[in-house]
Amino acid sequence: MDLELRHLKIVRAVAEAGSVTKAATRLGLAQPALTTQLKRIERALGGALFDRDHNGARLTPLGELVLSRAMVLLPAAQELQEEAVRFANASGSVPCYRLGATNGPILGGLVDRLATARPSTPVSTHTSWSARELTTMVILGRIDFALIGACGESPPPVESPVVWVTVGMDPVFVLLDEDHPLADREEVELAELAGERWAVTPGDSCFGDCFATACARSGFTPRTIYETDVGTCAHLAQVGRAAVLCQATFQPPAGTAMVPLAGAPLRWRQLLGWHPEEPAARVAASIVEHAKAAHADAVRRSARYAAWLAGHPRFGTVP
Structure with missing residues:
Protein backbone atom coordinates (compact mmCIF):
# COMPACT_ATOMS: atom_id res chain seq x y z
CA MET A 1 0.00 0.00 0.00
CA GLN A 78 -3.37 22.31 1.91
CA GLU A 79 -1.47 25.46 0.97
CA LEU A 80 -0.62 23.97 -2.42
CA GLN A 81 -4.26 23.14 -3.07
CA GLU A 82 -5.42 26.63 -2.10
CA GLU A 83 -2.81 28.30 -4.32
CA ALA A 84 -3.68 26.03 -7.24
CA VAL A 85 -7.41 26.76 -6.93
CA ARG A 86 -6.76 30.50 -6.68
CA PHE A 87 -4.58 30.33 -9.80
CA ALA A 88 -7.20 28.32 -11.69
CA ASN A 89 -9.97 30.73 -10.69
CA ALA A 90 -8.02 33.93 -11.27
CA SER A 91 -9.80 36.28 -13.64
CA GLY A 92 -6.58 37.07 -15.52
CA SER A 93 -6.87 39.80 -18.14
CA VAL A 94 -10.68 39.71 -18.27
CA PRO A 95 -12.09 41.78 -15.38
CA CYS A 96 -15.01 40.19 -13.57
CA TYR A 97 -16.41 41.04 -10.17
CA ARG A 98 -17.38 37.91 -8.24
CA LEU A 99 -19.24 38.95 -5.09
CA GLY A 100 -20.30 36.80 -2.16
CA ALA A 101 -22.55 37.95 0.67
CA THR A 102 -24.48 36.89 3.72
CA ASN A 103 -27.84 38.47 4.49
CA GLY A 104 -27.20 42.22 4.58
CA PRO A 105 -28.04 45.61 3.08
CA ILE A 106 -25.11 46.11 0.71
CA LEU A 107 -25.06 43.46 -2.03
CA GLY A 108 -27.94 44.77 -4.17
CA GLY A 109 -26.70 48.35 -4.09
CA LEU A 110 -23.13 47.27 -4.82
CA VAL A 111 -24.21 45.24 -7.86
CA ASP A 112 -26.21 48.22 -9.13
CA ARG A 113 -23.34 50.64 -8.65
CA LEU A 114 -20.79 48.39 -10.35
CA ALA A 115 -23.13 47.73 -13.25
CA THR A 116 -23.60 51.50 -13.64
CA ALA A 117 -19.94 52.46 -13.26
CA ARG A 118 -18.56 49.61 -15.39
CA PRO A 119 -21.35 48.29 -17.62
CA SER A 120 -18.94 46.14 -19.67
CA THR A 121 -17.60 44.28 -16.61
CA PRO A 122 -19.45 41.09 -15.70
CA VAL A 123 -20.74 40.81 -12.13
CA SER A 124 -21.68 37.51 -10.49
CA THR A 125 -23.04 36.87 -7.00
CA HIS A 126 -23.08 34.05 -4.46
CA THR A 127 -25.07 34.15 -1.22
CA SER A 128 -24.65 32.05 1.89
CA TRP A 129 -25.67 32.21 5.54
CA SER A 130 -22.10 31.19 6.46
CA ALA A 131 -19.43 33.88 6.73
CA ARG A 132 -16.88 31.09 7.13
CA GLU A 133 -17.87 29.60 3.78
CA LEU A 134 -17.53 32.96 2.03
CA THR A 135 -14.14 33.61 3.64
CA THR A 136 -12.92 30.23 2.43
CA MET A 137 -14.18 31.03 -1.07
CA VAL A 138 -12.12 34.24 -1.05
CA ILE A 139 -9.05 32.31 0.11
CA LEU A 140 -9.52 29.74 -2.66
CA GLY A 141 -10.09 32.40 -5.32
CA ARG A 142 -13.69 31.38 -6.05
CA ILE A 143 -15.01 34.86 -5.31
CA ASP A 144 -13.21 38.21 -5.33
CA PHE A 145 -15.02 40.03 -2.54
CA ALA A 146 -17.06 38.89 0.46
CA LEU A 147 -19.68 40.99 2.24
CA ILE A 148 -20.29 39.57 5.70
CA GLY A 149 -21.51 40.66 9.11
CA ALA A 150 -19.73 40.38 12.45
CA CYS A 151 -21.33 40.76 15.86
CA GLY A 152 -20.18 43.81 17.81
CA GLU A 153 -16.38 43.99 17.94
CA SER A 154 -15.81 40.27 17.32
CA PRO A 155 -13.08 39.37 14.80
CA PRO A 156 -13.80 37.97 11.31
CA PRO A 157 -14.75 34.28 11.34
CA VAL A 158 -11.49 32.70 10.12
CA GLU A 159 -7.82 33.48 10.69
CA SER A 160 -6.64 34.02 7.15
CA PRO A 161 -4.77 36.41 4.84
CA VAL A 162 -8.09 38.05 3.86
CA VAL A 163 -8.12 41.84 4.34
CA TRP A 164 -11.28 43.12 6.05
CA VAL A 165 -12.61 46.68 6.01
CA THR A 166 -15.57 47.86 8.10
CA VAL A 167 -18.18 49.44 5.83
CA GLY A 168 -20.74 50.30 8.50
CA MET A 169 -21.83 49.66 12.06
CA ASP A 170 -25.55 49.06 12.53
CA PRO A 171 -27.67 48.52 15.62
CA VAL A 172 -30.01 45.54 15.82
CA PHE A 173 -33.67 46.57 16.03
CA VAL A 174 -36.71 44.44 16.77
CA LEU A 175 -39.52 43.80 14.28
CA LEU A 176 -42.98 43.51 15.82
CA ASP A 177 -46.57 43.03 14.73
CA GLU A 178 -47.99 46.53 14.11
CA ASP A 179 -50.69 45.82 16.73
CA HIS A 180 -48.14 44.88 19.38
CA PRO A 181 -48.48 47.10 22.50
CA LEU A 182 -44.86 48.29 22.04
CA ALA A 183 -44.97 48.83 18.27
CA ASP A 184 -45.46 52.61 18.45
CA ARG A 185 -42.70 53.27 20.96
CA GLU A 186 -39.64 55.39 20.07
CA GLU A 187 -37.51 52.65 21.60
CA VAL A 188 -38.07 49.64 23.83
CA GLU A 189 -36.04 48.13 26.65
CA LEU A 190 -34.98 44.56 25.95
CA ALA A 191 -36.43 43.51 29.33
CA GLU A 192 -39.90 44.61 28.16
CA LEU A 193 -39.76 41.84 25.56
CA ALA A 194 -38.90 39.09 28.05
CA GLY A 195 -42.11 37.19 27.37
CA GLU A 196 -41.71 37.09 23.59
CA ARG A 197 -40.74 34.25 21.30
CA TRP A 198 -37.91 35.28 19.00
CA ALA A 199 -36.88 34.79 15.38
CA VAL A 200 -33.54 35.44 13.70
CA THR A 201 -31.83 34.55 10.43
CA PRO A 202 -29.12 31.85 10.66
CA GLY A 203 -25.39 32.53 10.76
CA ASP A 204 -22.13 31.23 12.17
CA SER A 205 -21.14 34.30 14.18
CA CYS A 206 -21.33 34.74 17.95
CA PHE A 207 -24.61 36.68 17.64
CA GLY A 208 -26.63 34.00 19.44
CA ASP A 209 -24.28 34.13 22.41
CA CYS A 210 -24.32 37.94 22.41
CA PHE A 211 -28.12 37.94 22.38
CA ALA A 212 -28.27 35.47 25.27
CA THR A 213 -25.81 37.62 27.22
CA ALA A 214 -27.84 40.79 26.57
CA CYS A 215 -30.99 39.02 27.75
CA ALA A 216 -29.23 37.79 30.90
CA ARG A 217 -28.16 41.35 31.68
CA SER A 218 -31.79 42.37 31.30
CA GLY A 219 -32.85 39.70 33.77
CA PHE A 220 -34.38 36.97 31.60
CA THR A 221 -33.68 33.94 29.46
CA PRO A 222 -35.20 34.09 25.96
CA ARG A 223 -38.02 31.71 25.18
CA THR A 224 -38.24 29.86 21.85
CA ILE A 225 -35.83 31.15 19.19
CA TYR A 226 -36.81 30.38 15.58
CA GLU A 227 -33.78 30.37 13.28
CA THR A 228 -35.07 30.70 9.73
CA ASP A 229 -34.94 32.69 6.49
CA VAL A 230 -35.78 36.39 6.17
CA GLY A 231 -39.23 35.81 4.64
CA THR A 232 -40.31 33.45 7.40
CA CYS A 233 -38.98 35.80 10.08
CA ALA A 234 -41.06 38.64 8.61
CA HIS A 235 -44.16 36.43 8.45
CA LEU A 236 -43.77 35.40 12.10
CA ALA A 237 -43.62 39.09 13.04
CA GLN A 238 -46.66 39.93 10.89
CA VAL A 239 -48.83 37.30 12.55
CA GLY A 240 -47.58 38.14 16.03
CA ARG A 241 -45.78 34.84 16.60
CA ALA A 242 -42.32 36.27 17.24
CA ALA A 243 -40.25 39.35 17.86
CA VAL A 244 -37.66 39.40 15.07
CA LEU A 245 -34.09 40.58 15.59
CA CYS A 246 -33.16 42.48 12.43
CA GLN A 247 -30.56 44.85 11.09
CA ALA A 248 -31.66 48.47 11.30
CA THR A 249 -31.43 48.80 7.51
CA PHE A 250 -34.17 46.17 7.09
CA GLN A 251 -37.28 47.36 5.25
CA PRO A 252 -40.26 46.32 7.43
CA PRO A 253 -43.09 44.70 5.47
CA ALA A 254 -46.72 45.77 5.75
CA GLY A 255 -48.28 44.88 9.06
CA THR A 256 -45.07 45.25 11.05
CA ALA A 257 -43.17 47.95 12.91
CA MET A 258 -39.41 48.13 13.48
CA VAL A 259 -38.47 49.49 16.91
CA PRO A 260 -35.00 50.40 18.25
CA LEU A 261 -33.71 48.64 21.37
CA ALA A 262 -32.78 51.12 24.10
CA GLY A 263 -29.03 51.44 24.53
CA ALA A 264 -28.31 49.42 21.36
CA PRO A 265 -27.31 46.26 23.25
CA LEU A 266 -26.72 44.39 19.98
CA ARG A 267 -24.59 45.67 17.10
CA TRP A 268 -23.71 44.36 13.67
CA ARG A 269 -20.59 45.32 11.67
CA GLN A 270 -20.80 45.22 7.88
CA LEU A 271 -17.45 43.98 6.51
CA LEU A 272 -15.94 43.77 3.03
CA GLY A 273 -13.05 41.35 2.49
CA TRP A 274 -10.66 40.36 -0.30
CA HIS A 275 -7.40 38.46 -0.77
CA PRO A 276 -4.44 40.86 -0.91
CA GLU A 277 -2.52 38.71 -3.42
CA GLU A 278 -5.32 38.39 -5.98
CA PRO A 279 -5.98 40.71 -8.98
CA ALA A 280 -9.12 41.96 -7.19
CA ALA A 281 -6.90 43.72 -4.65
CA ARG A 282 -5.99 46.29 -7.31
CA VAL A 283 -9.56 47.59 -7.39
CA ALA A 284 -10.36 47.04 -3.70
CA ALA A 285 -10.28 50.75 -2.82
CA SER A 286 -12.92 51.47 -5.46
CA ILE A 287 -15.10 48.55 -4.31
CA VAL A 288 -14.90 49.78 -0.71
CA GLU A 289 -16.18 53.21 -1.74
CA HIS A 290 -19.03 51.68 -3.74
CA ALA A 291 -19.92 49.41 -0.80
CA LYS A 292 -20.00 52.37 1.61
CA ALA A 293 -22.22 54.29 -0.78
CA ALA A 294 -24.56 51.29 -1.05
CA HIS A 295 -24.71 51.05 2.74
CA ALA A 296 -25.44 54.79 3.06
CA ASP A 297 -28.29 54.38 0.56
CA ALA A 298 -29.72 51.53 2.65
CA VAL A 299 -29.59 53.70 5.78
CA ARG A 300 -31.42 56.53 4.02
CA ARG A 301 -34.15 54.15 2.85
CA SER A 302 -34.85 53.17 6.45
CA ALA A 303 -36.62 56.23 7.86
CA ARG A 304 -36.63 54.78 11.38
CA TYR A 305 -32.90 54.12 11.29
CA ALA A 306 -32.05 57.48 9.72
CA ALA A 307 -33.99 59.30 12.46
CA TRP A 308 -32.38 57.17 15.19
CA LEU A 309 -28.89 57.96 13.88
CA ALA A 310 -29.31 61.65 14.71
CA GLY A 311 -28.82 60.79 18.37
CA HIS A 312 -26.31 57.98 17.86
CA PRO A 313 -23.43 59.28 15.70
CA ARG A 314 -21.17 56.26 16.44
CA PHE A 315 -23.31 54.15 14.12
CA GLY A 316 -23.98 54.20 10.38
CA THR A 317 -21.67 54.17 7.38
CA VAL A 318 -17.96 54.47 8.11
CA PRO A 319 -16.59 57.71 6.60
Missing part, protein backbone atom coordinates in the same frame (compact mmCIF):
# COMPACT_ATOMS: atom_id res chain seq x y z
CA ASP A 2 1.32 3.43 -0.94
CA LEU A 3 1.10 6.08 1.76
CA GLU A 4 -1.43 8.84 1.03
CA LEU A 5 -2.29 12.15 2.66
CA ARG A 6 -5.53 10.68 4.01
CA HIS A 7 -3.47 8.14 5.93
CA LEU A 8 -1.47 10.93 7.56
CA LYS A 9 -4.74 12.66 8.47
CA ILE A 10 -5.83 9.48 10.25
CA VAL A 11 -2.59 9.35 12.24
CA ARG A 12 -2.99 13.01 13.18
CA ALA A 13 -6.62 12.52 14.19
CA VAL A 14 -5.85 9.56 16.46
CA ALA A 15 -2.91 11.38 18.05
CA GLU A 16 -4.99 14.51 18.69
CA ALA A 17 -8.02 12.58 20.00
CA GLY A 18 -5.99 10.22 22.17
CA SER A 19 -8.11 7.24 21.19
CA VAL A 20 -9.27 5.43 18.06
CA THR A 21 -12.91 5.68 19.13
CA LYS A 22 -12.83 9.46 19.54
CA ALA A 23 -10.90 9.87 16.29
CA ALA A 24 -13.48 7.75 14.45
CA THR A 25 -16.23 10.06 15.68
CA ARG A 26 -14.35 13.16 14.52
CA LEU A 27 -13.67 11.64 11.11
CA GLY A 28 -17.21 10.33 10.67
CA LEU A 29 -16.09 6.71 10.45
CA ALA A 30 -17.12 3.56 12.25
CA GLN A 31 -14.57 2.57 14.89
CA PRO A 32 -13.89 -0.91 13.40
CA ALA A 33 -13.29 0.61 9.98
CA LEU A 34 -10.81 3.13 11.38
CA THR A 35 -9.03 0.39 13.32
CA THR A 36 -8.65 -1.64 10.12
CA GLN A 37 -7.26 1.36 8.23
CA LEU A 38 -4.83 2.13 11.01
CA LYS A 39 -3.50 -1.45 10.98
CA ARG A 40 -2.92 -1.18 7.21
CA ILE A 41 -1.06 2.10 7.68
CA GLU A 42 1.12 0.54 10.38
CA ARG A 43 1.95 -2.40 8.12
CA ALA A 44 2.91 -0.02 5.31
CA LEU A 45 5.17 1.96 7.65
CA GLY A 46 6.80 -1.06 9.20
CA GLY A 47 5.59 -0.98 12.79
CA ALA A 48 3.09 0.13 15.40
CA LEU A 49 2.35 3.86 15.55
CA PHE A 50 0.33 3.70 18.76
CA ASP A 51 0.27 1.72 21.97
CA ARG A 52 -3.45 1.06 22.44
CA ASP A 53 -5.19 -0.11 25.61
CA HIS A 54 -8.34 0.68 27.61
CA ASN A 55 -6.88 4.12 28.50
CA GLY A 56 -6.59 5.19 24.85
CA ALA A 57 -3.87 5.43 22.22
CA ARG A 58 -0.35 6.76 22.84
CA LEU A 59 2.25 7.40 20.16
CA THR A 60 5.19 5.03 19.87
CA PRO A 61 8.61 6.43 18.87
CA LEU A 62 7.78 5.50 15.27
CA GLY A 63 4.44 7.22 15.65
CA GLU A 64 6.15 10.37 16.93
CA LEU A 65 8.36 10.37 13.82
CA VAL A 66 5.42 9.91 11.45
CA LEU A 67 3.33 12.55 13.20
CA SER A 68 6.17 15.11 13.08
CA ARG A 69 6.43 14.64 9.31
CA ALA A 70 2.63 14.72 8.90
CA MET A 71 2.42 18.09 10.70
CA VAL A 72 4.71 19.51 8.00
CA LEU A 73 3.27 17.73 4.96
CA LEU A 74 -0.45 18.24 5.61
CA PRO A 75 -0.37 22.06 5.90
CA ALA A 76 1.96 22.22 2.89
CA ALA A 77 -0.44 20.12 0.82
Whole structure:
Protein backbone atom coordinates (compact mmCIF):
# COMPACT_ATOMS: atom_id res chain seq x y z
CA MET A 1 0.00 0.00 0.00
CA ASP A 2 1.32 3.43 -0.94
CA LEU A 3 1.10 6.08 1.76
CA GLU A 4 -1.43 8.84 1.03
CA LEU A 5 -2.29 12.15 2.66
CA ARG A 6 -5.53 10.68 4.01
CA HIS A 7 -3.47 8.14 5.93
CA LEU A 8 -1.47 10.93 7.56
CA LYS A 9 -4.74 12.66 8.47
CA ILE A 10 -5.83 9.48 10.25
CA VAL A 11 -2.59 9.35 12.24
CA ARG A 12 -2.99 13.01 13.18
CA ALA A 13 -6.62 12.52 14.19
CA VAL A 14 -5.85 9.56 16.46
CA ALA A 15 -2.91 11.38 18.05
CA GLU A 16 -4.99 14.51 18.69
CA ALA A 17 -8.02 12.58 20.00
CA GLY A 18 -5.99 10.22 22.17
CA SER A 19 -8.11 7.24 21.19
CA VAL A 20 -9.27 5.43 18.06
CA THR A 21 -12.91 5.68 19.13
CA LYS A 22 -12.83 9.46 19.54
CA ALA A 23 -10.90 9.87 16.29
CA ALA A 24 -13.48 7.75 14.45
CA THR A 25 -16.23 10.06 15.68
CA ARG A 26 -14.35 13.16 14.52
CA LEU A 27 -13.67 11.64 11.11
CA GLY A 28 -17.21 10.33 10.67
CA LEU A 29 -16.09 6.71 10.45
CA ALA A 30 -17.12 3.56 12.25
CA GLN A 31 -14.57 2.57 14.89
CA PRO A 32 -13.89 -0.91 13.40
CA ALA A 33 -13.29 0.61 9.98
CA LEU A 34 -10.81 3.13 11.38
CA THR A 35 -9.03 0.39 13.32
CA THR A 36 -8.65 -1.64 10.12
CA GLN A 37 -7.26 1.36 8.23
CA LEU A 38 -4.83 2.13 11.01
CA LYS A 39 -3.50 -1.45 10.98
CA ARG A 40 -2.92 -1.18 7.21
CA ILE A 41 -1.06 2.10 7.68
CA GLU A 42 1.12 0.54 10.38
CA ARG A 43 1.95 -2.40 8.12
CA ALA A 44 2.91 -0.02 5.31
CA LEU A 45 5.17 1.96 7.65
CA GLY A 46 6.80 -1.06 9.20
CA GLY A 47 5.59 -0.98 12.79
CA ALA A 48 3.09 0.13 15.40
CA LEU A 49 2.35 3.86 15.55
CA PHE A 50 0.33 3.70 18.76
CA ASP A 51 0.27 1.72 21.97
CA ARG A 52 -3.45 1.06 22.44
CA ASP A 53 -5.19 -0.11 25.61
CA HIS A 54 -8.34 0.68 27.61
CA ASN A 55 -6.88 4.12 28.50
CA GLY A 56 -6.59 5.19 24.85
CA ALA A 57 -3.87 5.43 22.22
CA ARG A 58 -0.35 6.76 22.84
CA LEU A 59 2.25 7.40 20.16
CA THR A 60 5.19 5.03 19.87
CA PRO A 61 8.61 6.43 18.87
CA LEU A 62 7.78 5.50 15.27
CA GLY A 63 4.44 7.22 15.65
CA GLU A 64 6.15 10.37 16.93
CA LEU A 65 8.36 10.37 13.82
CA VAL A 66 5.42 9.91 11.45
CA LEU A 67 3.33 12.55 13.20
CA SER A 68 6.17 15.11 13.08
CA ARG A 69 6.43 14.64 9.31
CA ALA A 70 2.63 14.72 8.90
CA MET A 71 2.42 18.09 10.70
CA VAL A 72 4.71 19.51 8.00
CA LEU A 73 3.27 17.73 4.96
CA LEU A 74 -0.45 18.24 5.61
CA PRO A 75 -0.37 22.06 5.90
CA ALA A 76 1.96 22.22 2.89
CA ALA A 77 -0.44 20.12 0.82
CA GLN A 78 -3.37 22.31 1.91
CA GLU A 79 -1.47 25.46 0.97
CA LEU A 80 -0.62 23.97 -2.42
CA GLN A 81 -4.26 23.14 -3.07
CA GLU A 82 -5.42 26.63 -2.10
CA GLU A 83 -2.81 28.30 -4.32
CA ALA A 84 -3.68 26.03 -7.24
CA VAL A 85 -7.41 26.76 -6.93
CA ARG A 86 -6.76 30.50 -6.68
CA PHE A 87 -4.58 30.33 -9.80
CA ALA A 88 -7.20 28.32 -11.69
CA ASN A 89 -9.97 30.73 -10.69
CA ALA A 90 -8.02 33.93 -11.27
CA SER A 91 -9.80 36.28 -13.64
CA GLY A 92 -6.58 37.07 -15.52
CA SER A 93 -6.87 39.80 -18.14
CA VAL A 94 -10.68 39.71 -18.27
CA PRO A 95 -12.09 41.78 -15.38
CA CYS A 96 -15.01 40.19 -13.57
CA TYR A 97 -16.41 41.04 -10.17
CA ARG A 98 -17.38 37.91 -8.24
CA LEU A 99 -19.24 38.95 -5.09
CA GLY A 100 -20.30 36.80 -2.16
CA ALA A 101 -22.55 37.95 0.67
CA THR A 102 -24.48 36.89 3.72
CA ASN A 103 -27.84 38.47 4.49
CA GLY A 104 -27.20 42.22 4.58
CA PRO A 105 -28.04 45.61 3.08
CA ILE A 106 -25.11 46.11 0.71
CA LEU A 107 -25.06 43.46 -2.03
CA GLY A 108 -27.94 44.77 -4.17
CA GLY A 109 -26.70 48.35 -4.09
CA LEU A 110 -23.13 47.27 -4.82
CA VAL A 111 -24.21 45.24 -7.86
CA ASP A 112 -26.21 48.22 -9.13
CA ARG A 113 -23.34 50.64 -8.65
CA LEU A 114 -20.79 48.39 -10.35
CA ALA A 115 -23.13 47.73 -13.25
CA THR A 116 -23.60 51.50 -13.64
CA ALA A 117 -19.94 52.46 -13.26
CA ARG A 118 -18.56 49.61 -15.39
CA PRO A 119 -21.35 48.29 -17.62
CA SER A 120 -18.94 46.14 -19.67
CA THR A 121 -17.60 44.28 -16.61
CA PRO A 122 -19.45 41.09 -15.70
CA VAL A 123 -20.74 40.81 -12.13
CA SER A 124 -21.68 37.51 -10.49
CA THR A 125 -23.04 36.87 -7.00
CA HIS A 126 -23.08 34.05 -4.46
CA THR A 127 -25.07 34.15 -1.22
CA SER A 128 -24.65 32.05 1.89
CA TRP A 129 -25.67 32.21 5.54
CA SER A 130 -22.10 31.19 6.46
CA ALA A 131 -19.43 33.88 6.73
CA ARG A 132 -16.88 31.09 7.13
CA GLU A 133 -17.87 29.60 3.78
CA LEU A 134 -17.53 32.96 2.03
CA THR A 135 -14.14 33.61 3.64
CA THR A 136 -12.92 30.23 2.43
CA MET A 137 -14.18 31.03 -1.07
CA VAL A 138 -12.12 34.24 -1.05
CA ILE A 139 -9.05 32.31 0.11
CA LEU A 140 -9.52 29.74 -2.66
CA GLY A 141 -10.09 32.40 -5.32
CA ARG A 142 -13.69 31.38 -6.05
CA ILE A 143 -15.01 34.86 -5.31
CA ASP A 144 -13.21 38.21 -5.33
CA PHE A 145 -15.02 40.03 -2.54
CA ALA A 146 -17.06 38.89 0.46
CA LEU A 147 -19.68 40.99 2.24
CA ILE A 148 -20.29 39.57 5.70
CA GLY A 149 -21.51 40.66 9.11
CA ALA A 150 -19.73 40.38 12.45
CA CYS A 151 -21.33 40.76 15.86
CA GLY A 152 -20.18 43.81 17.81
CA GLU A 153 -16.38 43.99 17.94
CA SER A 154 -15.81 40.27 17.32
CA PRO A 155 -13.08 39.37 14.80
CA PRO A 156 -13.80 37.97 11.31
CA PRO A 157 -14.75 34.28 11.34
CA VAL A 158 -11.49 32.70 10.12
CA GLU A 159 -7.82 33.48 10.69
CA SER A 160 -6.64 34.02 7.15
CA PRO A 161 -4.77 36.41 4.84
CA VAL A 162 -8.09 38.05 3.86
CA VAL A 163 -8.12 41.84 4.34
CA TRP A 164 -11.28 43.12 6.05
CA VAL A 165 -12.61 46.68 6.01
CA THR A 166 -15.57 47.86 8.10
CA VAL A 167 -18.18 49.44 5.83
CA GLY A 168 -20.74 50.30 8.50
CA MET A 169 -21.83 49.66 12.06
CA ASP A 170 -25.55 49.06 12.53
CA PRO A 171 -27.67 48.52 15.62
CA VAL A 172 -30.01 45.54 15.82
CA PHE A 173 -33.67 46.57 16.03
CA VAL A 174 -36.71 44.44 16.77
CA LEU A 175 -39.52 43.80 14.28
CA LEU A 176 -42.98 43.51 15.82
CA ASP A 177 -46.57 43.03 14.73
CA GLU A 178 -47.99 46.53 14.11
CA ASP A 179 -50.69 45.82 16.73
CA HIS A 180 -48.14 44.88 19.38
CA PRO A 181 -48.48 47.10 22.50
CA LEU A 182 -44.86 48.29 22.04
CA ALA A 183 -44.97 48.83 18.27
CA ASP A 184 -45.46 52.61 18.45
CA ARG A 185 -42.70 53.27 20.96
CA GLU A 186 -39.64 55.39 20.07
CA GLU A 187 -37.51 52.65 21.60
CA VAL A 188 -38.07 49.64 23.83
CA GLU A 189 -36.04 48.13 26.65
CA LEU A 190 -34.98 44.56 25.95
CA ALA A 191 -36.43 43.51 29.33
CA GLU A 192 -39.90 44.61 28.16
CA LEU A 193 -39.76 41.84 25.56
CA ALA A 194 -38.90 39.09 28.05
CA GLY A 195 -42.11 37.19 27.37
CA GLU A 196 -41.71 37.09 23.59
CA ARG A 197 -40.74 34.25 21.30
CA TRP A 198 -37.91 35.28 19.00
CA ALA A 199 -36.88 34.79 15.38
CA VAL A 200 -33.54 35.44 13.70
CA THR A 201 -31.83 34.55 10.43
CA PRO A 202 -29.12 31.85 10.66
CA GLY A 203 -25.39 32.53 10.76
CA ASP A 204 -22.13 31.23 12.17
CA SER A 205 -21.14 34.30 14.18
CA CYS A 206 -21.33 34.74 17.95
CA PHE A 207 -24.61 36.68 17.64
CA GLY A 208 -26.63 34.00 19.44
CA ASP A 209 -24.28 34.13 22.41
CA CYS A 210 -24.32 37.94 22.41
CA PHE A 211 -28.12 37.94 22.38
CA ALA A 212 -28.27 35.47 25.27
CA THR A 213 -25.81 37.62 27.22
CA ALA A 214 -27.84 40.79 26.57
CA CYS A 215 -30.99 39.02 27.75
CA ALA A 216 -29.23 37.79 30.90
CA ARG A 217 -28.16 41.35 31.68
CA SER A 218 -31.79 42.37 31.30
CA GLY A 219 -32.85 39.70 33.77
CA PHE A 220 -34.38 36.97 31.60
CA THR A 221 -33.68 33.94 29.46
CA PRO A 222 -35.20 34.09 25.96
CA ARG A 223 -38.02 31.71 25.18
CA THR A 224 -38.24 29.86 21.85
CA ILE A 225 -35.83 31.15 19.19
CA TYR A 226 -36.81 30.38 15.58
CA GLU A 227 -33.78 30.37 13.28
CA THR A 228 -35.07 30.70 9.73
CA ASP A 229 -34.94 32.69 6.49
CA VAL A 230 -35.78 36.39 6.17
CA GLY A 231 -39.23 35.81 4.64
CA THR A 232 -40.31 33.45 7.40
CA CYS A 233 -38.98 35.80 10.08
CA ALA A 234 -41.06 38.64 8.61
CA HIS A 235 -44.16 36.43 8.45
CA LEU A 236 -43.77 35.40 12.10
CA ALA A 237 -43.62 39.09 13.04
CA GLN A 238 -46.66 39.93 10.89
CA VAL A 239 -48.83 37.30 12.55
CA GLY A 240 -47.58 38.14 16.03
CA ARG A 241 -45.78 34.84 16.60
CA ALA A 242 -42.32 36.27 17.24
CA ALA A 243 -40.25 39.35 17.86
CA VAL A 244 -37.66 39.40 15.07
CA LEU A 245 -34.09 40.58 15.59
CA CYS A 246 -33.16 42.48 12.43
CA GLN A 247 -30.56 44.85 11.09
CA ALA A 248 -31.66 48.47 11.30
CA THR A 249 -31.43 48.80 7.51
CA PHE A 250 -34.17 46.17 7.09
CA GLN A 251 -37.28 47.36 5.25
CA PRO A 252 -40.26 46.32 7.43
CA PRO A 253 -43.09 44.70 5.47
CA ALA A 254 -46.72 45.77 5.75
CA GLY A 255 -48.28 44.88 9.06
CA THR A 256 -45.07 45.25 11.05
CA ALA A 257 -43.17 47.95 12.91
CA MET A 258 -39.41 48.13 13.48
CA VAL A 259 -38.47 49.49 16.91
CA PRO A 260 -35.00 50.40 18.25
CA LEU A 261 -33.71 48.64 21.37
CA ALA A 262 -32.78 51.12 24.10
CA GLY A 263 -29.03 51.44 24.53
CA ALA A 264 -28.31 49.42 21.36
CA PRO A 265 -27.31 46.26 23.25
CA LEU A 266 -26.72 44.39 19.98
CA ARG A 267 -24.59 45.67 17.10
CA TRP A 268 -23.71 44.36 13.67
CA ARG A 269 -20.59 45.32 11.67
CA GLN A 270 -20.80 45.22 7.88
CA LEU A 271 -17.45 43.98 6.51
CA LEU A 272 -15.94 43.77 3.03
CA GLY A 273 -13.05 41.35 2.49
CA TRP A 274 -10.66 40.36 -0.30
CA HIS A 275 -7.40 38.46 -0.77
CA PRO A 276 -4.44 40.86 -0.91
CA GLU A 277 -2.52 38.71 -3.42
CA GLU A 278 -5.32 38.39 -5.98
CA PRO A 279 -5.98 40.71 -8.98
CA ALA A 280 -9.12 41.96 -7.19
CA ALA A 281 -6.90 43.72 -4.65
CA ARG A 282 -5.99 46.29 -7.31
CA VAL A 283 -9.56 47.59 -7.39
CA ALA A 284 -10.36 47.04 -3.70
CA ALA A 285 -10.28 50.75 -2.82
CA SER A 286 -12.92 51.47 -5.46
CA ILE A 287 -15.10 48.55 -4.31
CA VAL A 288 -14.90 49.78 -0.71
CA GLU A 289 -16.18 53.21 -1.74
CA HIS A 290 -19.03 51.68 -3.74
CA ALA A 291 -19.92 49.41 -0.80
CA LYS A 292 -20.00 52.37 1.61
CA ALA A 293 -22.22 54.29 -0.78
CA ALA A 294 -24.56 51.29 -1.05
CA HIS A 295 -24.71 51.05 2.74
CA ALA A 296 -25.44 54.79 3.06
CA ASP A 297 -28.29 54.38 0.56
CA ALA A 298 -29.72 51.53 2.65
CA VAL A 299 -29.59 53.70 5.78
CA ARG A 300 -31.42 56.53 4.02
CA ARG A 301 -34.15 54.15 2.85
CA SER A 302 -34.85 53.17 6.45
CA ALA A 303 -36.62 56.23 7.86
CA ARG A 304 -36.63 54.78 11.38
CA TYR A 305 -32.90 54.12 11.29
CA ALA A 306 -32.05 57.48 9.72
CA ALA A 307 -33.99 59.30 12.46
CA TRP A 308 -32.38 57.17 15.19
CA LEU A 309 -28.89 57.96 13.88
CA ALA A 310 -29.31 61.65 14.71
CA GLY A 311 -28.82 60.79 18.37
CA HIS A 312 -26.31 57.98 17.86
CA PRO A 313 -23.43 59.28 15.70
CA ARG A 314 -21.17 56.26 16.44
CA PHE A 315 -23.31 54.15 14.12
CA GLY A 316 -23.98 54.20 10.38
CA THR A 317 -21.67 54.17 7.38
CA VAL A 318 -17.96 54.47 8.11
CA PRO A 319 -16.59 57.71 6.60
